[in-house]
Amino acid sequence: MKKISIQGIKGSFHEDAARKYFGEDVEIVECRTFRKVCELLDRDEVDGAVMAIENSIAGSLLANYALLQDFHLHVVGEIYLHIQMNLMVYPGVKFEDIQEIHSHPIALRQCSEYIDQHFGEIELQEKSDTAGAAQELAREKYKDVAAIGNQRSAEIYGLEVLERGVETNKKNYTRFFVLSKHNNPIAGTNKASISFQCGHYYGALAKVLTIFGDNKINLTKIQSIPIVGKPNEYSFHVDLEYDTEDNYERAIHLVLKNVSSLAIMGEYKKGDIELNKP
Numbered sequence: 003m004k005k006i007s008i009q010g011i012k013g014s015f016h017e018d019a020a021r022k023y024f025g026e027d028v029e030i031v032e033c034r035t036f037r038k039v040c041e042l043l044d045r046d047e048v049d050g051a052v053m054a055i056e057n058s059i060a061g062s063l064l065a066n067y068a069l070l071q072d073f074h075l076h077v078v079g080e081i082y083l084h085i086q087m088n089l090m091v092y093p094g095v096k097f098e099d100i101q102e103i104h105s106h107p108i109a110l111r112q113c114s115e116y117i118d119q120h121f122g123e124i125e126l127q128e129k130s131d132t133a134g135a136a137q138e139l140a141r142e143k144y145k146d147v148a149a150i151g152n153q154r155s156a157e158i159y160g161l162e163v164l165e166r167g168v169e170t171n172k173k174n175y176t177r178f179f180v181l182s183k184h185n186n187p188i189a190g191t192n193k194a195s196i197s198f199q200c201g202h203y204y205g206a207l208a209k210v211l212t213i214f215g216d217n218k219i220n221l222t223k224i225q226s227i228p229i230v231g232k233p234n235e236y237s238f239h240v241d242l243e244y245d246t247e248d249n250y251e252r253a254i255h256l257v258l259k260n261v262s263s264l265a266i267m268g269e270y271k272k273g274d275i276e277l278n279k280p
């Protein structure tokens with residue numbers, strides 16, 4: 003059975019993402035940090051990893067972009083997960099008993115309107131993942147704490163869901179990368195993630211972007227990342243969608259002549275964002 007490392011514990015949104023991509027037939031390997039996720043992959047102790055890279059509300063996880071670069075990992079796929087949050091308690095605990103809410107900081111932020119409306123100045127505790135908050139609540143049998151997380155964590159840790167859909171914005175998606183240490187090219191790709199640096203002269207970046215446009219390549223994301231040790235210099239991480247691999251290869255060939263360095267992080271099949279799902 004394939005082993006897939008994730009940050010956080012079983013029940014987290016990372017497990018949801020891994021299951022959406024790989025199905026039930028994988029072993030989830032829990033890691034405390036994203037660095038550990040990459041280390042296990044680098045040491046060939048797992049076959050793949052799933053890592054959040056951006057959220058439609060909170061934005062990019064820049065530290066994860068930096069890890070991809072440091073560990074030279076390959077992006078072999080992507081997953082968009084519709085994030086729905088639930089307010090969960092130890093069975094029997096009532097709404098009026100809740101004195102604290104525990105969850106991942108992004109989850110707390112995404113539910114701030116609901117929390118403000120129903121709990122006002124309640125104490126919020128940040129945990130390293132939503133499922134970890136749920137597990138601790140269940141283990142310690144807290145009678146005055148609620149956790150915020152997904153349905154899977156409520157089921158695994160035996161919590162009662164007091165309210166579903168407590169996220170402020172219902173169009174809340176997180177994008178995850180599927181990572182591999184080894185690059186096994188697949189046929190029929192239509193998306194790529196690349197990273198490049200260009201010189202400090204006028205029009206340098208514009209020239210690169212024009213090449214993509216001229217070759218019918220659709221840029222879906224551009225993210226600048228500071229280069230450690232080189233203040234005021236950045237690398238650009240770009241996601242590209244293409245109709246034909248020929249167009250893509252021609253564009254990359256031309257771009258190579260206009261950048262100081264370029265790395266192809268991966269070519270893969272684009273994930274379905276399912277925007278119209280309820």
Ligand SMILES: O=C(O)C(=O)Cc1ccccc1
Pocket residue numbers: 009010013014015016017054085106108109130131132133176
């Ligand atoms: O804490 C989790 O369950 C995670 O997988 C991280 C996360 C937190 C909030 C939204 C999406 C992913």
